[in-house]
Amino acid sequence: MSDKVILLVEDNPDDEELTLRALKKNNIQNDVIVARDGVQALDYLFGTGIYAGRDASRLPSVTLLDLKLPKIDGLEVLKRIREHELTKLLPVVILTSSKEEQDLIKGYALGANSYIRKPVDFSQFIEAVRQLGLYWLLLNESAPVEHR
């Protein structure tokens, strides 16, 4: 139905399952690409590694980024996204368990577009994902991508 792809960077299979379920509950039927660590996420975005050959100019509409990730952590992934010419304007929503002030500050300092703490209450989580999908997939206009 939509070519708008969501990149979900999440290493916890339970959280992955619950996020997908929450998206489904909210009738968000966009394709969801799941990256299970920081390296996979960057490979997808830049068309390298296991995603070699992917057209890197086709960016996801939004990236849901967990902070605690194997190999390369979320903040480092965010930093590289912002450093790269192609992805510097990509909407990135940090979706994490952490409410630590330092994570919030670092996240925003590195250019996160939004910071959402995953609530334990699943009903609240569904509501959060609903609003997230509504905003980033329907209301928000992404910056145009330059095709080179």
Added chain:
Amino acid sequence: MRRFRDLPIKHKLTLLVVLTSASALIVASAAFLFFDIRDSYDDMVRNTSTQAKIIGYNSAATILFFDPQTATQTLSALSTEPDIMAAGIYDRAGKLFASYTSAASTRSATTSLPAVLTAPTDGHRFKKGYLELSQKIVFEKRTIGAIVIQTSTEAMRKRVLQYVAIALLVLIASTAGSILVSLRLQRRISQPILELVATAKSVSRQNEAPVSTGAESRDEVGLLVKTFHEMLARIQVQSEELREANEELENRVLERTTQLEAANKELEAFSYSVSHDLRAPLRSIDGFSQALFEDQGDKLDEQGRSDLQRVRAATQRMARLIDDLLNLSRVSRSEMRRESVDLSALVKNIAAELQAGEPDRQVALAVADGLRSQGDPRLLRVLLENLLRNAWKFTGKHATAKIEFGTMHNNGRPIYYVRDDGAGFDMAYAGKLFGAFQRLHAMTEFHGTGIGLATVQRIVHRHGGRVWAEGKVDHGATFYFTL
């Protein structure tokens, strides 16, 4: 002129010796001079008196027979006495009968015999430059005239001057001698003291180790020097010990600081992982419970659905506990800022939030105005939030409630308090109030994790204050704190 007190000790010692010997000499010479001069005058008077008696005796006949020529001859015999300047014989009426004047006196005319004698007497008077002695001339127990002799005191004066000159010479010589001697002797006393002063100076200036020469004399000064060196040695040992102890202490502080920093880091990592990792399974439990409820709910009976709700409720509680614990640890490790905080404004603000959350509650709020304190604004907010939330919560079962914020003074230090008229508590359990996870009410009565007051206590302690509570079951509670 510098006062004696401020003179260097070697000058003092020299001066002491010189003054002592000089004053002894002066007293001795003065006494000697005095007695010698007195003797000389006595001799002079006696000699003149003898002459007068002899001449008087020889001249008695010349007066009786009125023979001034013979009398003058008799008087001229006095020319053998060079000191006698003039002499005169007077008759009974006191008229000058015969006279003699020495050759020297005639030339200089320094003296003159009285022309008339009022009454013949025995006696003598010292006049300027000479002695005048008069003697009655007696014949057969009758006074028939008098003789007056004037003797020069010039020789005497010369002798006195000579004596004085000799005394001065002796004084000068002996003073010079005593200076020489005292200069040599004072060194024995002042040298060790001067060395002591030098040592003390070098110790106080450079904190240098004093070196004892080991050649102290056996008197009190020597003892002083020896004791001083012993004292310095002991001070040195002690300061060395002190330095070592200080160094050790510093090392220990450094070690502890490092350990503390490591522990703090660990704690930070721990709470980070608590914040992140402990919540993840809870989300799974809650999420999949709901999924189960939604997907398979129709296959469960009433009991099964109720059980699932309980699982979810427990998960929520666990999540709240984790959040509160994290807040508690954050309160302990967050950096403290100290600034002036308007507590009254803070209380009103928090109360307004509580009222907004439950608009139906009838709570009378009494906040003392203008209460300010030095402290961390964020931590103080958490502190007041917890106390007011508690007051709000424990008055919840009353139709109307009263919450007060005010201050009392104890020795000039303000004691703040939050008072409510709610459920209160039994003073027997007052000691358990501030422990983490300690609750005095059943979960079904009042909700809570039992961490709020532990947080309050920690914030108060971080401000160097004290917190305590008074209460009575069903008569409310008062929480006091100082900052």
